[in-house]
Amino acid sequence: MCAAEATASLLHVEENFSACLARIDALIFKPLLQAEPSDQKGKENFKLFLLLNDRFQALWNLTEENYRIVKQKCSTSEYFVTFANYVVVHGFEHATKSKSEAWKHHKTVLKQFLTDFTSETSMSLALYTVLHKPIRDHIEQYILLLTKLNEVLKEVGAFLESFISQVLDEACFTKTLWKSLGYKFTDMLCVPERRLLEDSRNLPISASTNRSDRILLFDDVLVLIQGNSFQSFDLKLVWVDENSLLFLSSQAVWQWKLNQAIRQALNGKRDFPLWGKTGEGTEPPSCRFFTYVFRLESKFKSASYEGEWHWGKPHGKGTVKWRDGRNHVGDFKEGLEHGFGICLVPRRSEDRYDCYKCHWYEGKMRGYGICEYGNDMVYKGYFKDNVRQGFGILENHSAEHPFKYTGQWENDKKNGYGVWEDKDRGERYIGTWLDDHKHGQGIVVTQSGVCYQRTFHADKMVGSGILLLEDDSVYEGNFTEDLTFVGKGKLSFANGFILEGTFTNKSGQGLQTQGILNTSNEQPDERITKTQLGLKEFPVEKRWKGIYDQFLEFVHSGCKEETEESFTGFHIQTSKELRKSQEYLFCHRWEYHVGTEDVSWKIEDILEELVHHQELESLQRYLEKALKSSLHPLGKLLKALTIAFQATYSGIGANRHLLTMAQEEVKYYAKKIWEFYQGLLHLALEQKGQMPAKCVDGETSDQKACSVVLPLILPCFYPELFMLYMLYHEREDDLYCQGIVDLSLFPDIKLLEFLDVQKHSSLSPFQRRSLIKDKCFLSATECLQKLIIQHLGAEIHLIRDLMDPTNQGGLYDFLLTALESCYEHIQRMRLHQRENCHLSHSS
Structure with a gap:
C-alpha cells in the first residue's frame, strides 16, 4: 500500500469512528444525562456516569483532532517537489550572485550545518546541501524508528486488547461477587474502583481452614469473612511470612498472588496481565512507607501514622496524629516511639500546646529532653517512663511569677537537693525538697545580702536557725518569715558583743528583748564574718x-x-x-x-x-x-x-x-x-x-x-568562685589597698628603705638623690606596681586553696608564701598606722 492509500484508509477509519461516537452520544449519553436519579444510591452512581461522560467526550475530541491533522498535513514529498523546481531554474546560483558580499558574512553560520564546508565550497552548493540534506537524514531516522515501532505497535495493540479484556472481565467478576454477598457486606465493601482478584470459593485455601470462612483478595485490601462479620486488611500492611497469615502461606498459589497484589498496591499501579511476567517482583519489600489509621485497641487507636514500616510495625521515621490533637514526629522501633522525637499535646480548655522534644525508649520518654509547656514554663532535663526523673531545670518565663528550679526530680516532682530562685522576691533557696515542697535543711540567700539556714517542713520554717545579717551580726534562734526575731535567741554583733535572751515584736513597739549583753570582748570576732553554711547539712557527694x-x-x-x-x-x-x-x-x-x-x-x-x-x-x-x-x-x-x-x-x-x-x-x-x-x-x-x-x-x-x-x-x-573569694576577703583587701595608698605617699628615700632597695649608705646625699632618679627609683616603682593588685588577697587564697598538691613545698609554693608575707605585712603596717592615728586623736 502506497502512502496516499494509507493516509486515505486512516482518514476513513477515523471518520467512521467519530461518526459512531456521535451516534452513541446522541442515543445514550444525552438521554441519560437528562434523567438525574432522586435516590441516594442512584446519585452516587450518577457521579460515576458524569465522569464516564467526561472521558467519552475527551476520546471523541481526540479522534476529531487526529482526523483534522491527518487531513490537513503537508507531506515531505510536496516539499521536495518544490525544492527540485527551484534547482531546475538555477535558483541558488542567481540568489548567491545577487547577494555575493552578504553571503560572505554567513560562512560561519553555514559551518554549523555542514561539517565538510570549506572556503572553496561554492555558496550555491552550500545552500543546496543545507536545504535538503538534514531533511533526508531525518527521513532515514524515521525509517529506522518506524521499523522498530512496527514490532512495538503490534505489542501495544496486543496489550490494549488484553487490557480492555481484563478490565471488563474483572468488572464482571467483581459485579458477580457483589450480587452474591448480602447488603451488609456490599454496603461496607463495595467501592467503584475496587476489583476482586481472587475468591477462596473459586481457589480453596486448605482443608484445615474453617469451611464457613471466606477469603476475598481485592486489589487494595484482603477480606476475611467469618459468619456475619469480616476483617479487612490494607494490602500495604499485609506481610506474608511464617508469623502472619499462616493460613495463606500454606497455599503456594495464594501466597504468590497475595505477594504480587501487595507489590502492585505499593507501586500504585496494576500489571497487565495481572500477575506480570514470570518471576518479576514476586516479593514485596519488608520496609515500606505509607499512611495508615489504627483501628484495634492500642495506644495508637484511631490515630493515623505516616512514615516508614517494617514487617507490619512503624519502624524508622514517622508521624502519628491522634484525633484529640496530639502529634508525635520522630523515630520508631518495632511499633513504638524509640529514639529522638517531638510530641505536641494540646492543653485542656486552652488553645496552646505542651511540646516535648526528647529521647524515647520503647514508647516512653527516657533520657534528656526539653519540654516547652503551654503555660510559659520550660523544663530542660531528664525523663524516665514519661515523667521528669533525675537532674533537670524548670523555669517559668511568665511575668506573673518568674522562677527557676535547678535540681533533682523524682516521679515528676522536685525531690532531693535543688536550688530555687524566686525572681519576684529576689531570693534563692538552696536545700532539700520532698514532693515539690521545701523539706529538710535549707539555706535562703536574699538580694540584700542577708542569708539564713533553717529547717523546713512542707515549705514552712520549723525550729531554730541561723541568720546572717548585712552588718556581719549573727542571730541564732527562732525567727519569722519576715526575719523578725521571736523567742529565745543569741545575737552576736560584729564588734564582739553578744546579746542573749528572749525576743518579742509587739505591734507599734518594735523589737524588744530581755536578756544579758556581754561586752567583755570588744574586739571584732573574725569567726562571725567568716561563718560558712551548708557544709554538714549538704555533703558534697550528695548535692x-x-x-x-x-x-x-x-x-x-x-x-x-x-x-x-x-x-x-x-x-x-x-x-x-x-x-x-x-x-x-x-x-x-x-x-x-x-x-x-x-x-x-x-x-x-x-x-x-x-x-x-x-x-x-x-x-x-x-x-x-x-x-x-x-x-x-x-x-x-x-x-x-x-x-x-x-x-x-x-x-x-x-x-x-x-x-x-x-x-x-x-x-x-x-x-x-x-x-x-x-x-x-x-x-x-x-x-x-x-x-x-x-x-x-x-x-x-x-x-x-x-x-x-x-x-x-x-x-x-x-x-x-572568684566573686565569692572577693566577698570573703573584702576587708583584708580593703586594708591592703589602703596600705598601698599609704606607701605611695612615702618620701622617695623612705619608700626605698621600706622596699629594701639597696641603700648605698656610703654615698653622699647628692649621689643618693641622683641614684634615686636612676636605677633604684625605677626598681622601687616596679616593685610597687607589682604589689598594686586590687583583690590580691582573694587571688592568693584561691591559688592556695586550689593549688596542685604536687607543688606544695616547691618553687611555686615558696613564691606564693613570699607574696602572702608581703600582703600581710602591708596590712599590719596599715593597722599600726590606724592605731597610732586613733591614739593621737584620743590624746
Missing part, C-alpha cells in the same frame, strides 16, 4: 547526684550508642538547637586533632582513642579537648556541672558565707570527672582484652584529679 547517676548509667550500659544519644547533656539550650544537634549527631562526625592523630567523637572512637592517650602529656591534651567539646560525654558532664554551679553561686547566690561550699564542690567535680574518665578507660581496655595499668608514680586518685583535671575545669567556675 548533684542526678547528674552523676545519668553518666554512671551511660558507662554501666557499656557506652552503647543509643544510650549516648539519650545522654545529650546540657549544651543544648533551645529546642531549635536540640533538633539541629540531633540531625548533626545522626549525620556527621565531629573531629579534632590530638597531636597528629584524628579523633572522632563517635562513642566507639572515643573508647578507642582513650587507650592511645594514657601518658600524662598526651592525656592532658586529650582531656582538654574532650572537656571543651559539647559532643564528648565528659564535655557534656562538665557543662551540666557548670550550669548547676552557676545556678547556686551566681547572682543572688554570690554570698561570702557560701565560699567553702563552692570550693569543695569544684574539687569534687574534678574528682568525679577523673573517676568517670577511669571508668571509660577501663571499659575501653576491657573491650580490647587488656588490663588497666597500675599507677607507678604513687599518686592517689584524688591527687590525680587535682593535678590533671582541676586546672582544666577551673576556668569554667572561675568567675563565680
Whole structure:
C-alpha cells in the first residue's frame, strides 16, 4: 500500500469512528444525562456516569483532532517537489550572485550545518546541501524508528486488547461477587474502583481452614469473612511470612498472588496481565512507607501514622496524629516511639500546646529532653517512663511569677537537693525538697545580702536557725518569715558583743528583748564574718547526684550508642538547637586533632582513642579537648556541672558565707570527672582484652584529679568562685589597698628603705638623690606596681586553696608564701598606722 492509500484508509477509519461516537452520544449519553436519579444510591452512581461522560467526550475530541491533522498535513514529498523546481531554474546560483558580499558574512553560520564546508565550497552548493540534506537524514531516522515501532505497535495493540479484556472481565467478576454477598457486606465493601482478584470459593485455601470462612483478595485490601462479620486488611500492611497469615502461606498459589497484589498496591499501579511476567517482583519489600489509621485497641487507636514500616510495625521515621490533637514526629522501633522525637499535646480548655522534644525508649520518654509547656514554663532535663526523673531545670518565663528550679526530680516532682530562685522576691533557696515542697535543711540567700539556714517542713520554717545579717551580726534562734526575731535567741554583733535572751515584736513597739549583753570582748570576732553554711547539712557527694547517676548509667550500659544519644547533656539550650544537634549527631562526625592523630567523637572512637592517650602529656591534651567539646560525654558532664554551679553561686547566690561550699564542690567535680574518665578507660581496655595499668608514680586518685583535671575545669567556675573569694576577703583587701595608698605617699628615700632597695649608705646625699632618679627609683616603682593588685588577697587564697598538691613545698609554693608575707605585712603596717592615728586623736 502506497502512502496516499494509507493516509486515505486512516482518514476513513477515523471518520467512521467519530461518526459512531456521535451516534452513541446522541442515543445514550444525552438521554441519560437528562434523567438525574432522586435516590441516594442512584446519585452516587450518577457521579460515576458524569465522569464516564467526561472521558467519552475527551476520546471523541481526540479522534476529531487526529482526523483534522491527518487531513490537513503537508507531506515531505510536496516539499521536495518544490525544492527540485527551484534547482531546475538555477535558483541558488542567481540568489548567491545577487547577494555575493552578504553571503560572505554567513560562512560561519553555514559551518554549523555542514561539517565538510570549506572556503572553496561554492555558496550555491552550500545552500543546496543545507536545504535538503538534514531533511533526508531525518527521513532515514524515521525509517529506522518506524521499523522498530512496527514490532512495538503490534505489542501495544496486543496489550490494549488484553487490557480492555481484563478490565471488563474483572468488572464482571467483581459485579458477580457483589450480587452474591448480602447488603451488609456490599454496603461496607463495595467501592467503584475496587476489583476482586481472587475468591477462596473459586481457589480453596486448605482443608484445615474453617469451611464457613471466606477469603476475598481485592486489589487494595484482603477480606476475611467469618459468619456475619469480616476483617479487612490494607494490602500495604499485609506481610506474608511464617508469623502472619499462616493460613495463606500454606497455599503456594495464594501466597504468590497475595505477594504480587501487595507489590502492585505499593507501586500504585496494576500489571497487565495481572500477575506480570514470570518471576518479576514476586516479593514485596519488608520496609515500606505509607499512611495508615489504627483501628484495634492500642495506644495508637484511631490515630493515623505516616512514615516508614517494617514487617507490619512503624519502624524508622514517622508521624502519628491522634484525633484529640496530639502529634508525635520522630523515630520508631518495632511499633513504638524509640529514639529522638517531638510530641505536641494540646492543653485542656486552652488553645496552646505542651511540646516535648526528647529521647524515647520503647514508647516512653527516657533520657534528656526539653519540654516547652503551654503555660510559659520550660523544663530542660531528664525523663524516665514519661515523667521528669533525675537532674533537670524548670523555669517559668511568665511575668506573673518568674522562677527557676535547678535540681533533682523524682516521679515528676522536685525531690532531693535543688536550688530555687524566686525572681519576684529576689531570693534563692538552696536545700532539700520532698514532693515539690521545701523539706529538710535549707539555706535562703536574699538580694540584700542577708542569708539564713533553717529547717523546713512542707515549705514552712520549723525550729531554730541561723541568720546572717548585712552588718556581719549573727542571730541564732527562732525567727519569722519576715526575719523578725521571736523567742529565745543569741545575737552576736560584729564588734564582739553578744546579746542573749528572749525576743518579742509587739505591734507599734518594735523589737524588744530581755536578756544579758556581754561586752567583755570588744574586739571584732573574725569567726562571725567568716561563718560558712551548708557544709554538714549538704555533703558534697550528695548535692548533684542526678547528674552523676545519668553518666554512671551511660558507662554501666557499656557506652552503647543509643544510650549516648539519650545522654545529650546540657549544651543544648533551645529546642531549635536540640533538633539541629540531633540531625548533626545522626549525620556527621565531629573531629579534632590530638597531636597528629584524628579523633572522632563517635562513642566507639572515643573508647578507642582513650587507650592511645594514657601518658600524662598526651592525656592532658586529650582531656582538654574532650572537656571543651559539647559532643564528648565528659564535655557534656562538665557543662551540666557548670550550669548547676552557676545556678547556686551566681547572682543572688554570690554570698561570702557560701565560699567553702563552692570550693569543695569544684574539687569534687574534678574528682568525679577523673573517676568517670577511669571508668571509660577501663571499659575501653576491657573491650580490647587488656588490663588497666597500675599507677607507678604513687599518686592517689584524688591527687590525680587535682593535678590533671582541676586546672582544666577551673576556668569554667572561675568567675563565680572568684566573686565569692572577693566577698570573703573584702576587708583584708580593703586594708591592703589602703596600705598601698599609704606607701605611695612615702618620701622617695623612705619608700626605698621600706622596699629594701639597696641603700648605698656610703654615698653622699647628692649621689643618693641622683641614684634615686636612676636605677633604684625605677626598681622601687616596679616593685610597687607589682604589689598594686586590687583583690590580691582573694587571688592568693584561691591559688592556695586550689593549688596542685604536687607543688606544695616547691618553687611555686615558696613564691606564693613570699607574696602572702608581703600582703600581710602591708596590712599590719596599715593597722599600726590606724592605731597610732586613733591614739593621737584620743590624746
